[in-house]
Amino acid sequence: MNTRYADSEPSRAEIDAMTGPILVEFGAPWCGHCQAAQALIAAALSAHPVVCHIKIEDGRGRRLGRSFGVKLWPTLVFLRDGQEVARLVRPDDAGSIGHALARIDAVP
Template sequence: MTNFKTDYLKEEPLLGDVRESKGLTVIEFGAPWCPICQKAQPAIEEVLNKQAGLTHLKVFDGEGKPLGRAFKIKLWPTLVLLKDGEEIAREVRPMNADAVSKVFSSLAVH
């Protein structure tokens, strides 16, 4: 099963819709032109595709983008893990599969 999305969303989701989501959702904030984001893609893809029942939202973030500001995103890429719309973990600038996997370590306590 492929959870990983290769393309950024054309329109970012509304905060209210994200907060109403059910199950596990990973929001990946970044930009297609960002070299750090590009370098992280293989690790993110590897880990996300191993997670069952996961929704991946790949959000093109930037100045004035409301969803990124609501989550106080400062650096790209940032992965935010939500469970039923509530943030339970985040990982900033994960560069390898171990770093990406850290975002899921909190699932054992939730």
């Protein structure tokens, strides 16, 4: 699990071209909802070590978040081979995160 937000955000084309299971987390380091979700995300990700976790700081003028239609933080976008499979906004339990991770981590 990434604990720090990326210094620069990848382009949407780079995200879409990625292969395998990917979790893109949109949020901000000062966001209380984002901070509260970190333990839940960590717990769920511990059972899915092959999932690539990309943590993106979102906000005004950030194109990647807008391309995904992010409105609230944290927003978790679960991708498999560049295709969105699931999305959670402000998750409040590790079980729902784990369920979404299982959907992208399963062998197609």
